[in-house]
Amino acid sequence: MDESSLPVVVVGAGPVGLAAAAHLLERGIEPVVLEAGAAAGANVREWHSVRLFSRWAEVVDPVAEKLLAPTGWRHPDPDTYATGAEWAERYLQPLADVLGDRVHYRSRVVGVARRGRDRIVDAGRDTEPLSVHVETADGEERILARGLIDASGTWSTPNPLGGDGLPAIGEKAAADRIAYQVPNLADPVVRARYAGKRITVAGSGHSALTALVAFADLARDEPGAHVDWLLRRGQVGDTFGGGDADQLPARGALGLRAAAAVEAGHITTVTGFRTTAVQRAGEQLVLESLDGRRLDPVDEVVVLTGFRPDLSWLSEVRLDLDPTLQAARELAPLIDPNVHSCGTVYPHGARELAQPEPGVFLAGMKSYGRAPTFLAMTGYEQVRSVAAALAGDQEAADRVELVLPETGVCGGAGVFDEAATTDAGGCCGAPEPGAAELVGIGVGAPARP
Numbered sequence: 001m002d003e004s005s006l007p008v009v010v011v012g013a014g015p016v017g018l019a020a021a022a023h024l025l026e027r028g029i030e031p032v033v034l035e036a037g038a039a040a041g042a043n044v045r046e047w048h049s050v051r052l053f054s055r056w057a058e059v060v061d062p063v064a065e066k067l068l069a070p071t072g073w074r075h076p077d078p079d080t081y082a083t084g085a086e087w088a089e090r091y092l093q094p095l096a097d098v099l100g101d102r103v104h105y106r107s108r109v110v111g112v113a114r115r116g117r118d119r120i121v122d123a124g125r126d127t128e129p130l131s132v133h134v135e136t137a138d139g140e141e142r143i144l145a146r147g148l149i150d151a152s153g154t155w156s157t158p159n160p161l162g163g164d165g166l167p168a169i170g171e172k173a174a175a176d177r178i179a180y181q182v183p184n185l186a187d188p189v190v191r192a193r194y195a196g197k198r199i200t201v202a203g204s205g206h207s208a209l210t211a212l213v214a215f216a217d218l219a220r221d222e223p224g225a226h227v228d229w230l231l232r233r234g235q236v237g238d239t240f241g242g243g244d245a246d247q248l249p250a251r252g253a254l255g256l257r258a259a260a261a262v263e264a265g266h267i268t269t270v271t272g273f274r275t276t277a278v279q280r281a282g283e284q285l286v287l288e289s290l291d292g293r294r295l296d297p298v299d300e301v302v303v304l305t306g307f308r309p310d311l312s313w314l315s316e317v318r319l320d321l322d323p324t325l326q327a328a329r330e331l332a333p334l335i336d337p338n339v340h341s342c343g344t345v346y347p348h349g350a351r352e353l354a355q356p357e358p359g360v361f362l363a364g365m366k367s368y369g370r371a372p373t374f375l376a377m378t379g380y381e382q383v384r385s386v387a388a389a390l391a392g393d394q395e396a397a398d399r400v401e402l403v404l405p406e407t408g409v410c411g412g413a414g415v416f417d418e419a420a421t422t423d424a425g426g427c428c429g430a431p432e433p434g435a436a437e438l439v440g441i442g443v444g445a446p447a448r449p
Helices: 015-026 042-046 062-071 084-102 188-194 206-221 249-263 364-368 376-390 394-398
Strands: 008-011 031-034 108-114 130-136 139-145 147-150 198-202 226-230 267-270 275-281 284-289 300-303 360-362
Touching (some): 015 031, 015 364, 031 139, 062 084, 198 206
Parallel strands (some): 008 147
């Protein structure tokens, strides 16, 4: 079989996946984009009310913009900030529409393997194509591919409330009272769920700060509302970030607003709390910590403790992942939140993302594993390099074509404990109207900001 006649499969029609398809096309490689959702940016649409930290100028891939230009597409004001809904409708969906039938919706990848070989067979791994197993509304499909870029993100697999990385005892049984994303309080139905209630917010990342700001605004308007803010770390420390020193101004503003919300008195901070059990108390929940502490009963719990990659469908290809972060091994030393702030990660590409399985790359938030704070610009540089490598242009793949802002304010060595990482997609911001000024997410999708 002539491998050059086969497509490269891109998993996920989010910002990084669609950018990957655009770069592949520019290189003369045919992409097939497989998206489990019903539209482009399906995960982004789930946090539609949240604004990005990065400006429009920083969340549109340059090659994708070139692809859009002949359609009459107009770049939104580069100095403004998009909500998730605006990003999806004004950029991601138009880009997917240009790609046309190369994008397959409601197509969930459930497995990938080397054709005719499981992971233990050495022979043919560099000659046989990849076989991508897909579930669609019409049944099952097999797509043969010359390569695979996994840009599926981590949004669909949030971390649990349990302090050891596993669900706390009783957490699953209390699922009707637990949410794993920032509630959109601009929605009357959602607002009614939390109005006048006692709420627990668990997490120390930007999603948690976003929720604190939103709930503080709710508490001012709705008598009786109060928030218990649970931190696994022993002190608040620099959880609120760098404020005015942050080179992503919207992110710094979020930290300042969250600090003000805590100061206002509607939020009780509880540090060193690692949840081990969730118990029913009538219509309320009682959370218990590993050290035996028990909180007063609460009505609702919002868990914003980060995300993790779903590696289940990659079980038959050979991966080399960091044992701590579950990130691409070569990338892990650059992004370990126990060592680095998000401003210290330099641009990287195909060499860091390549896996032992020939032609397989992790990209976007998926490449970061459990590490937090991922920027869209980083993902666009990743797939530019990967597309060049797949086209055989190693010089271009190794070239750095991106300069990231050196914020240096997301946290230094020792700031994050082993389970206190933030959201995928890179730093959430404030919800859409009703609640004060808008800030946002730093990535592409809480993949992660």
